[in-house]
Amino acid sequence: MLGLDLTAYWATTTIKVLVVLSLIPAGAIILGYVFLLKMMSWMQSRMGPMEAGPRGSLQLVADGVKFMQKEDIFPARADRFVFAAAPIVVLMSTFLLYIVIPAGPRLIVEDLDTGIFFALAVSSLSVLGILMAGWSSANKYSLIGALRAAGQLIAYELPLVLAVVGVVVQAGTMSLQGIVHAQADGEIFGIGLIGNPYILTQFVGFVVFLAAAQAELTQTPFDMPVAESELVAGYMTEYTGFRFLFFFMAEFGTAFAFSAIGATLFLGGWYVPGVEGTLADILGPFVLGAKIMAIAFLIFWIRFSYPRFREDQLQAFAWKYLIPISLVNIVATGILKVVF
Amino acid sequence: MPQIPGLLKGLGVTWKTMWQPAVTVPYPHVKEAPPTRARGVIALKEENCTVCMLCARQCPDWCIYIEGYKDKAPPRREGGKPRTVQKLDRFDIDYSLCMYCGICVEVCPFDALFWSPEFEYSEVKIADLLHDKNKLGEWMETVPEPPPLEAGAEVKKGAKK
Numbered sequence: 001m002l003g004l005d006l007t008a009y010w011a012t013t014t015i016k017v018l019v020v021l022s023l024i025p026a027g028a029i030i031l032g033y034v035f036l037l038k039m040m041s042w043m044q045s046r047m048g049p050m051e052a053g054p055r056g057s058l059q060l061v062a063d064g065v066k067f068m069q070k071e072d073i074f075p076a077r078a079d080r081f082v083f084a085a086a087p088i089v090v091l092m093s094t095f096l097l098y099i100v101i102p103a104g105p106r107l108i109v110e111d112l113d114t115g116i117f118f119a120l121a122v123s124s125l126s127v128l129g130i131l132m133a134g135w136s137s138a139n140k141y142s143l144i145g146a147l148r149a150a151g152q153l154i155a156y157e158l159p160l161v162l163a164v165v166g167v168v169v170q171a172g173t174m175s176l177q178g179i180v181h182a183q184a185d186g187e188i189f190g191i192g193l194i195g196n197p198y199i200l201t202q203f204v205g206f207v208v209f210l211a212a213a214q215a216e217l218t219q220t221p222f223d224m225p226v227a228e229s230e231l232v233a234g235y236m237t238e239y240t241g242f243r244f245l246f247f248f249m250a251e252f253g254t255a256f257a258f259s260a261i262g263a264t265l266f267l268g269g270w271y272v273p274g275v276e277g278t279l280a281d282i283l284g285p286f287v288l289g290a291k292i293m294a295i296a297f298l299i300f301w302i303r304f305s306y307p308r309f310r311e312d313q314l315q316a317f318a319w320k321y322l323i324p325i326s327l328v329n330i331v332a333t334g335i336l337k338v339v340f
Numbered sequence: 341m342p343q344i345p346g347l348l349k350g351l352g353v354t355w356k357t358m359w360q361p362a363v364t365v366p367y368p369h370v371k372e373a374p375p376t377r378a379r380g381v382i383a384l385k386e387e388n389c390t391v392c393m394l395c396a397r398q399c400p401d402w403c404i405y406i407e408g409y410k411d412k413a414p415p416r417r418e419g420g421k422p423r424t425v426q427k428l429d430r431f432d433i434d435y436s437l438c439m440y441c442g443i444c445v446e447v448c449p450f451d452a453l454f455w456s457p458e459f460e461y462s463e464v465k466i467a468d469l470l471h472d473k474n475k476l477g478e479w480m481e482t483v484p485e486p487p488p489l490e491a492g493a494e495v496k497k498g499a500k501k
């Protein structure tokens with residue numbers, strides 16, 4: 001085609017990078033519009049944006065253009081290099097998350113053997129960016145926000161990993177593609193009609209994963225780090241223009257990626273019963289998209305319904321409830337895995 | 341975990357609200373019907389005004405400008421002296437200053453000022469927000485009928501029908 005060899009290393013790499021680079025803003029805009037702007041408005045008996053585009057659908061594009069035009073301000077005593085690098089580090093962590101998420105039998109950037117391990121590892125890179133942002137802003141409230149974020153993300157990293165371990169034990173593989181196949185081929189009590197989406201057998205893990213993902217994304221019941229009323233967006237306070245846009249995109253891009261990981265781990269990923277071969281390649285992204293929206297709906301529904309946890313409640317919830325529950329879940333899964 | 345029923349109830353509230361139509365009126369496309377006693381704009385019934393200046397003196401913002409003159413009106417009874425009445429030269433309300441407190445409407449002893457729910461009178465130039473007595477008189481058409489009296493209440497003696 002066009003004299004280009006699309007299987008060459010540089011060509012596939014370029015295509016993959018471009019697809020992922022366009023996926024982050026696209027995912028952020030979809031989640032931002034559908035949930036943040038529209039669903040939240042309906043839940044508050046409002047209409048949400050109605051003027052930009054049909055039913056306000058281009059509002060976030062307009063907002064993005066507005067952010068680009070704004071002045072790029074550095075606080076007078078900021079550490080300029082770190083300040084500039086922080087949003088890129090955060091966005092990079094989001095970017096790397098997309099590498100291991102399968103959208104079809106062959107649609108995956110890189111099917112790593114340790115896929116889910118890699119995903120959870122790079123997702124914690126964002127803590128580094130957040131700490132850099134808070135420290136370099138030379139603003140005590142930003143620093144408080146960043147430290148809160150670090151404390152929270154580290155506390156909730158643990159139940160997140162432990163909830164995933166249950167799935168890994170049951171699937172017997174860490175590759176996300178392998179987990180999808182394990183669910184597609186799985187059987188519940190000998191019935192393999194719909195495969196075995198792990199939400200059925202790993203429901204406890206799913207609930208823990210959802211709660212921990214909510215905290216990792218600093219969505220509302222866990223939004224101490226960005227508490228609008230007391231810290232004025234925490235580590236993001238001093239950021240303007242496109243640097244703020246980076247944080248916004250990273251937040252919703254990560255929400256999209258975490259929904260995709262949740263959909264892959266617990267809802268069967270791109271797989272629907274009865275779809276095989278090339279058809280699965282074509283339908284896969286749409287099926288995965290629908291499942292992503294389902295998980296994201298849960299995340300944002302909880303976000304819009306609950307008030308904020310106090311810091312001690314937040315830590316107690318992770319250490320006293322989520323971690324013991326997920327440990328018990330791992331033990332039970334292991335025993336059942338051996339028995340059956 | 342005694343909190344769980346309450347948490348689920350909270351989710352139920354947002355779920356139910358999501359499916360109900362929004363209470364928002366998308367204003368420039370659909371005109372909102374304000375409540376009948378809404379404080380939109382103040383209307384002037386010029387023939388009732390006696391230039392007593394109570395409204396101008398009570399106005400916290402000093403946004404009412406009144407000038408008047410004495411005039412002779414024909415006597416009430418045959419053979420009487422001509423009456424002296426006060427008439428308006430000027431009655432302006434500067435809506436760029438007005439804070440819609442309604443004190444002028446309250447203090448007017450002769451029912452010359454009324455609230456109208458009309459609210460669409462924004463202007464490009466701030467000076468155009470000074471409404472003169474003709475413009476204030478035109479607002480009278482938009483003043484709603486007073487609400488009916490409560491059962492058992494008497495109509496004021498000598499009130500003109």
